[in-house]
Amino acid sequence: MSPEQKNNRAWLAVLPVVLIVAFSGVVPLMTVVNYSVQDILDVHTRFFVGFDWYRDALRDERLHGAFLRQLGFSATVLLIEVPLGILVARCIPRDKHSTPLLLVLFAIPLLVPLNVVGTIWQIFARGDIGLLGAAINGLGIEFNYTQVPLHAWITLVLMDVWHWTSLVVLLAFAGLSAIPPAYYQAAALDGASRWQMFRHVELPHLRSVLLIAVLLRLMDSLMIYTEPLVLTGGGPGNTTTFLSQYLATMAVGQFDLGPAAAFSVIYFLMILLLCWLFHTMVVSRDQ
């Protein structure tokens, strides 16, 4: 760390960021914490209830269900998107003309508004007007994602893979481009197979970008809200109701301020913990 200069005046340059994030992050979070320990009947009538709401939230059966579904969903999409993203990134040709075009093409799903993603897949997967739904029906399987939980899950996972794999592709491609050609030449001289090349040359260099990719996907998949809301509305039943939707129903739908706030705090801490665990696991294996 010797070339870095110790300079506390650098704080001045960071200050605007701290202020703006404090305004849009800390103040609301503290408000939530404040709500979570009170029973709020109306603006003037509120009681301090301590940790009651937290205890209720941790015992809530429906919440456990939403939590397990959330973990299942996040694990499934990560296990598909990360390997697929790396695979596609490795196959992108390197030349002046086709590379930018392909990257632009792959970036398109990332720029589609979340509810439009839901709409696109609604239109695409419906049995009556959708290409995918009609195709599966044509195979003799009655495909209906609004009635059959399994079909709803498959559609949701397909939609998320469609939407987000490109993020992994772009990041992995960035990592691959940064590998000096000398490494490949050296590996080729040693007679490395394609797999060995990947395992011992590419993967180690991809570590830092993959860390970013997995963290981004982990955080965002844990917060998924709009897409399932548009596509399935959380149904059939509550088989595709994930944590954010459960929370939004509680806070805005039923206006249960206290319990919703307690659940928010737990939710936030849970994501923080998962990301921190993942981060330390990767970093500690590094050393």
Place this chain on the structure above:
Amino acid sequence: MISSRLTNKLVIAGYALFLLLPLYWLLAMALKTNRDIVSRLEWFPASLTLANFAEIFTNPVWLDGFINSLTYVLLNTALSLMVALPAAFSFSRYRFLGDKHLFFWLLTNRMSPPAVFLLPFFQLYSALELFDTPIAVALAHCLFTVPLAVWILEGFMSGIPRTVDDMAKVDGHSTLSFFFRIFLPALKGGIGVTVFFCFMFSWVELLLARTLTGSEAKPMVVVMTRTVSASGLDWGVLAAAGVLTVLPGLIVVWFVRNHLVRGFALGRV
């Protein structure tokens, strides 16, 4: 080697097809009449119609929504870039009290689910009389775009060797003149990537944008959800609106396409 090049092409072609099919279907829907959508399933629309697009362009609600969305997204991107540039410079070039903790704390904000902040945001911006303005949405989106911008820019800045700083100092540049004359131009790729990500995350977000706007500043995406519930199943107009929401993103990504490649090639995103 030939066979592996063929598999590469197949993988790329397969992935591209997977991405494009749903988009093609959306476009096809947008060009059909509602009667055709429901009655016939066909690869190419037999009779093309622009009526769905005409419906959107003649309705001021849609047009206003489009402008509202662009306003807060551009505000947000500009604001994020302005505050994140000096901060990222500090993080990449200096050590100061609590820098590591501060950096991690910034990232934790990227991890907070927007659903958590619905109510406090609503109250906060109502109290400040910013509710139902693009400013409220732009500020609220800073919650995730600013930490991300700092994170990405810091990575790119650390990729610029420190010898560049030293040489500039020898040439008699002050820190400020170094930053604007030498550092920023060298950072073009990184700025392009940052703009892309800020624009993307702000443009696609619905939950906060819907909560913080009423009738005045209603964004495009919200107009869409309300149209669905109001008119039931107007698939054609819905699909046409969907096509239009994809366009601004396409324009942005087209402008930064070379930066994306060069920027990403710099390595540490």
